[in-house]
Amino acid sequence: MHDAPTTHADDRADRAAQETASETTSEATSETTAARHAARRPLVAVIAMLALIVVQAVADPTGLLALVGWSGAIPQASAGVWPFAPYLVFVPVVLGVVWWAAVRAGDRFWTLTAGVVLAVLLAQAAACLVMTWDLAVAAWAAGFVTAKAVPAALIVAALARWFGGPTDRRSFQRGSIWPAAVIFAVLAPLLAGLWWTGAVYADGIPVARLDRGIPSMLIAVVLIAGATALCLRWMRARVPGVLGGWLAALVAGGLVGIVQAVVALIVDGGFAGDIWPLMAAYVTVADGLAFGACAGWIVGVSAVVTDRVLARRGASRGPQLVAASVAVVAMGAAFLLPGGDAASAVDASTSPPEGFLRAEGSIITDGAGNQVLLRGVNVNQLVDFYQHQPDVPATRPLTEDDYASMAEYGFNVVRLNLSWSALEPERGTLDPEYLSKIEEAVAWGEEYGIYTVLDMHQDGWWNGPTEAGTACRPGTEEMWGYDGAPEWATITDDAPRCQFTGRDISPAGDRAFQNFYFDTDGVQTAFAETWGELAAEFADEPMVAGFDLINEPGFGETAPVTTSHQLGRFYDRAIDEIREAGAPQIVFFEPSILWSGLGFDTGPTPGFTDDDNIVFSPHLYAESITMDRDLGIPPIVSIERQFALAQRVADLYDAPLWSGEYGYWGDDDDVLARMNRYADEEDERRLGSAYWVWKQACGDPQNGIGPFGNALMMQECETGGDAPPKADLLEILSRAYPQSAPGVLTSLEAEGAAVDLAGTTPDRGCDLEVWIPGAAEPDVEVTGIEEVETTEVPGGWIVTGCADGDYTLSTNG
Known part of the structure; x- marks a missing residue:
């Protein structure tokens, strides 16, 4: 009995079945490999971060320069929570967020770098929160580890890139941009807390704070919105979901800090014999990164929610969402802005008694x-x-x-x-x-x-x-x-x-x-x-x-x-x-x-x-x-x-x-x-x-x-x-100087026994006392001062007189 002859159609069918089976096996293998690589990168990142924490703790003898320091002090339970916060709060939070960032943003070096910076700042904020239970202080404190966070992020991202296996640089739909950016920006003045305060922020630097005036606040809000939109456009195409928006806010905060630093260079004297502009730039960038790290979840959530709303109701809803966001926050800002009748009054009963010095405004008075x-x-x-x-x-x-x-x-x-x-x-x-x-x-x-x-x-x-x-x-x-x-x-x-x-x-x-x-x-x-x-x-x-x-x-x-x-x-x-x-x-x-x-x-x-x-x-x-x-x-x-x-x-x-x-x-x-x-x-x-x-x-x-x-x-x-x-x-x-001056001094210049001073007083005052050093009796010229007397004292002279309105006094030394 002979077998049935094989046709070309049967051959093609067999080959197709073999190819399909091969492709299925290949896809399964590829998926298994991809899954293995996907798990490998976050594992490498977490191990690298943990190793860095341990190495720094051992190498830093003070515990101040390390992410988590150990100075040799033995934590005592009787002291409360704070001795354990670096170990029981900071470490778990930083490792958890590093894992998340490596899973979602680990395919690219720079996105993972941003993710690790986010992890360190959030861990610092969490540790500070359990120490103080003050959210504003904890969030602001996050920026103070920027100098530790950035080098650590570069190291961890590099190690994850080198040892984390092949990467799959996929691109994603950017989705909505402006609604989340606007929401974040208009909320910034209401979330300002302790950010953007202190010696760095000279007048003229745009700051998203209600207490710095409307022009400064509005410029800062526009700046934050633009920077956030720009970063969202770049980041959401590379990192999906909430994390993509969060990292965009983090980077946007740093960009805003750079702009503030450039403005500070112009309005705050530039490099005038010091390197202050560099220090100011560090602080503004650190503040921006901390703000983005602690409040940037708003961008991530807003972007995801906006995408879903637009998908259900159509893209035409986008401008309406932006307008609604602006309106809501504008009403909130109007409610929170200080009113014109809110001037604080000083309780006179708390004033020091007569004869005691006291602080009055910007001067010390008697x-x-x-x-x-x-x-x-x-x-x-x-x-x-x-x-x-x-x-x-x-x-x-x-x-x-x-x-x-x-x-x-x-x-x-x-x-x-x-x-x-x-x-x-x-x-x-x-x-x-x-x-x-x-x-x-x-x-x-x-x-x-x-x-x-x-x-x-x-x-x-x-x-x-x-x-x-x-x-x-x-x-x-x-x-x-x-x-x-x-x-x-x-x-x-x-x-x-x-x-x-x-x-x-x-x-x-x-x-x-x-x-x-x-x-x-x-x-x-x-x-x-x-x-x-x-x-x-x-x-x-x-x-x-x-x-x-x-x-x-x-x-x-x-x-x-x-x-x-x-x-x-x-x-x-x-x-x-x-x-x-x-x-x-x-x-x-x-x-x-x-x-x-x-x-x-x-x-x-x-x-x-x-x-x-x-x-x-x-x-x-x-x-x-x-x-x-x-x-x-x-x-x-x-x-x-x-x-x-x-x-x-x-x-x-x-x-x-x-x-x-x-x-x-x-x-x-x-x-x-x-x-x-x-x-x-x-x-x-x-x-x-x-x-x-x-x-x-x-x-x-x-x-x-x-x-x-x-x-x-x-x-x-x-x-x-x-x-x-x-x-x-x-x-x-x-050198000569007025020990006591009626009203307020408006100018003073002195060298040795020579002095030129000016002041103004709303009421006649006879308590002017000016110290003049030296043995020679000073030649005194005045305007607006009467009853001038020059009395010799050990080491020099005291010039006294009665001033009314604007007055001046000068000696020739």
Whole structure:
């Protein structure tokens, strides 16, 4: 029997079946391979991020430069949530979002880079949120890790690209663009929170804030809408879904920051002897990225929802959606805009009594219609410093002769540095002997016409040095102790006392500050109560100008949560204690040590207190002890610019500006030139200050032990006696100035005994007092001033008179 013959049709059918089976097998294999590759990329990205976190934690001895730091401190459950937030919140969030970004945006290097930046910023915001439970602070704080987020993102994206397997660069339908962009932009002023505030944002920079005026806000809204639409057009074609819109918002925020930086370069002085524009650009971009990261989900959700609505109802609905969005948010903005009748009134019952200095608007006054300039020096002779050698004293005795000498230079204020460790060596009890020393100093000041600002001083948190047997990690070194808190208020959680680039970056010091900010064991509460007790001792002393709550607060481990939110919280508590104690004096408040090191900082959150008798008191050390000089780079902030930045921040607080410290330019040949520049700027702005420092002992840990104590009044270390004072600096510091001026000063220029000043007063005032240095009686010319008298005093002359309306006074020197 023979088989049936095979036809060509049968052959074709067999071949077709084989090809179909082969294609099916190939497609299945391809899908399996694609799925394997799709899982491989996020796995590589997550492993890379986790490895980076571990490597940084090991390599960074301070824990400040790493994404998640470990400084050697052992987290304590009794401290609350904050010690665990970096590990139990930041790490899971960053790894989860990195996985999501790698799955959805991992086919392209730049989209994945944006995704990892988003992950780091969101993780930071989440960790800060569980520390503070303040959404505005947490969202704003996200931008502060931009310098960590961007390098980390580039590394993780590169590793995922190299080791994540083949990529499938698909393109997607862009879908709607403008509705989501407009919604995001018009909501921006209502979501502004703490973004776009501070020293960086000069007038003229477009900012999406209701409090910056309608023109600025509208320009910023248009800018955000345009940048978001542009980024949506690019990103949605590459990354689908909500993540595509979210990443578009993130990148758009960065673009807006770049535009703001360009505008700032034009309106804020450009590169005027410093590199401030670069720092400003970093801040504006960081703010924009944080805004995009924390609010960008609105864009992602809006874009997806709009797509679905348009798919159901037709594309013609697009313009209607945009119009509706604008209308809704415009009504919301109109509702939230401050009204013309909302001016705040000052409760007269809270004003200090007659004879006490007070803050009024942007100036310090005496309450009798006179502006007061407080110019003088810091006195550190009551500080409880660490003493490195038993036979070399850390301080010099404070005597009445010091005050007599300061008065001869025309100084009318002393910032008297105190130590909490000496004031309250045992918790809950103020040391009566130390209190008597403070009272004696205040009395000497009163006798010589010198106001006192009581300053609770600290450097490095406390005066403990590196403990014997401590093994400092590479990159850090053993350190001396300095001054500040008592031992009972120092909680380091076993972090090593080892310094990194200086006393202000020490794992133990940072952890001690962190515990203070979060009130571990009631330490912050105790300090605030101590201020109440100290203020009560001087509540009736009008020559106590005020209280400086803490010198150069450290940044702890989680700036700006610590340096802004938590610092403001402490200030508010301390002010409440001071007022409850019946003390009416000015409260001087400082930004963190970052201001002294960088030339600017965030400062406490605006509105941290409802007390209006406050003065903003940063330390204006530009071109001195700032980081740029340590690194040998051009100034981050110039001597001149620092005044503008400080005034900008003071205006945010609606408070006067007073520099609690400046100087310390070392032994460089240009010291006098820098000092003269500082003096010129201070006069032009009619400001006061306290120079650092009057006397410094040879054993002062800030000075080291050398041939001389570095201060205005020098000490010869070999004999312990006096060396010649710094006459050249004292000549500049003792220049002529109005100690009291009726009304408000409108101009001031001085050099030595020569002075030209102008002011204006609505009412006749006879409290004009102008200091003129030197032995020669000054030749005084005035307009608008009557009853002019020139009285000789030790070291110079006091010119007095009665002013009415606009007035001027000049001397020829």
